[in-house]
Amino acid sequence: MRQIIIGIGGVTNGGKTTLANKVYEHIPNTFIISQDKYFKDESLVAVDSSGFKQYDVIDALDMDSMMLDIESWRKDPRSFLKIHELKNPPNFKDSTEVRDDVYILIIEGFLLFNYKPLNDLFDRRYYLQVPYEVCKKRRCTRVYVPPDPPGYFDGHVWPMYVKNRKEMEATVSALIYLDGTKMRDELFSIVHEEIMIEIQKLAGKTLEND
Numbered sequence: 001m002r003q004i005i006i007g008i009g010g011v012t013n014g015g016k017t018t019l020a021n022k023v024y025e026h027i028p029n030t031f032i033i034s035q036d037k038y039f040k041d042e043s044l045v046a047v048d049s050s051g052f053k054q055y056d057v058i059d060a061l062d063m064d065s066m067m068l069d070i071e072s073w074r075k076d077p078r079s080f081l082k083i084h085e086l087k088n089p090p091n092f093k094d095s096t097e098v099r100d101d102v103y104i105l106i107i108e109g110f111l112l113f114n115y116k117p118l119n120d121l122f123d124r125r126y127y128l129q130v131p132y133e134v135c136k137k138r139r140c141t142r143v144y145v146p147p148d149p150p151g152y153f154d155g156h157v158w159p160m161y162v163k164n165r166k167e168m169e170a171t172v173s174a175l176i177y178l179d180g181t182k183m184r185d186e187l188f189s190i191v192h193e194e195i196m197i198e199i200q201k202l203a204g205k206t207l208e209n210d
């Protein structure tokens with residue numbers, strides 16, 4: 001049994017979930033772990049002097065719990081997938097055929113590569129970026145729980161993004177940057193093609209031989 005672990009990181013509203021879901025719908029034996037599911041309870045999230053909840057920092061996330069789920073996938077991806085698909089039957093699009101002994105884990109989230117134990121696991125690291133204006137506009141259309149209070153984007157979200165990104169780039173190499181303003185299908189094609197090449201490599205053959 002072979003495994004590939006793909007990271008789709010990047011800025012908030014860069015399109016990480018959208019891209020991860022598209023890959024999931026087209027490649028069998030894929031599972032998605034979303035970092036957003038591991039936010040700590042609101043009562044445990046720190047508040048700064050302006051009253052802003054500090055959601056955009058690693059301490060706001062239960063990374064131990066996230067790592068336990070990843071560990072459980074790594075130990076036995078086939079059973080992990082089966083159990084999950086019983087609860088949430090997948091609705092695949094025109095799936096590409098892949099060998100049934102290759103399993104793919106997509107981990108998507110805004111603070112993946114800053115967390116070393118997680119960063120060490122990735123075979124490929126995608127990083128979606130969009131300019132400030134695009135990000136702010138997209139974020140305004142979203143409602144989180146709790147919702148962003150007035151001034152939150154400029155007072156917390158964007159400054160933390162800039163800080164986290166700087167820290168990440170000082171320590172992490174081999175990032176594959178993606179322009180999140182490109183069309184959804186274009187982004188999907190880039191990532192899909194590269195994952196298929198990885199799968200073929202693992203399966204011991206090249207695309208040319210198909």
Ligand SMILES: Nc1ncnc2c1ncn2[C@@H]1O[C@H](COP(=O)(O)OP(=O)(O)OP(=O)(O)O)[C@@H](O)[C@H]1O
Pocket residue numbers: 011012013014015016017018019036109110138141180181182183184187
């Ligand atoms: N390529 C794209 N072009 C235009 N809009 C996009 C694109 N991809 C996603 N979007 C839109 O941008 C918004 C954010 O997308 P998505 O939820 O996938 O981002 P995200 O990076 O997972 O966000 P977050 O993790 O901050 O919640 C959604 O409204 C989505 O429809």
Ligand SMILES: NC(=O)c1ccc[n+]([C@@H]2O[C@H](CO)[C@@H](O)[C@H]2O)c1
Pocket residue numbers: 012036037039055056110144145146157
């Ligand atoms: N999912 C949540 O619990 C939650 C709550 C408040 C804010 N957020 C935002 O999610 C983004 C990452 O996807 C971050 O920018 C958080 O501000 C999430």
